[in-house]
Amino acid sequence: xxxxxxxxxxxxxxxxxxxxxxxxxxxxxxxxxxxxxxxxxxxxxxxxxxxxxxxxxxxxxxxxxxxxxxxxxxxxxxxxxxxxxxxxxxxxxxxxxxxxxxxxxxxxxxxxxxxxxxxxxxxxxxxxxxxx
Numbered sequence: 001x002x003x004x005x006x007x008x009x010x011x012x013x014x015x016x017x018x019x020x021x022x023x024x025x026x027x028x029x030x031x032x033x034x035x036x037x038x039x040x041x042x043x044x045x046x047x048x049x050x051x052x053x054x055x056x057x058x059x060x061x062x063x064x065x066x067x068x069x070x071x072x073x074x075x076x077x078x079x080x081x082x083x084x085x086x087x088x089x090x091x092x093x094x095x096x097x098x099x100x101x102x103x104x105x106x107x108x109x110x111x112x113x114x115x116x117x118x119x120x121x122x123x124x125x126x127x128x129x130x131x132x
Contacts, residue, residue: 022088024067029103035071037112040064040081044057055106057098058090060093060094067105
């Protein structure tokens with residue numbers, strides 16, 4: 001059993017029962033799986049104009065949620081106050097606020113990461129000095 005399999009099994013085991021997956025709109029496919037990135041709702045409008053493509057975006061009234069391909073957190077610590085949700089699992093009701101024109105729900109994770117770093121004033125992880 002490989003490391004990737006062990007990581008996925010561990011993530012599934014930790015998923016709480018009282019949550020549900022963000023719905024992918026009818027007519028869309030998610031061939032790369034789905035995870036989600038949430039930010040407080042006041043940051044959402046600041047992020048959108050910085051993105052080259054905006055996929056499905058949801059709101060729960062306090063956060064904006066972007067669907068990204070599964071494992072978009074691999075070796076990538078998302079900047080605070082962003083929250084990475086494996087499996088795009090959320091609690092409570094959500095409402096779709098942006099539907100892309102094509103058939104995939106994804107926002108590209110690297111541009112989303114960089115936009116979040118910019119609006120939160122966080123230095124991207126790969127730009128930080130390495131100590132010996």
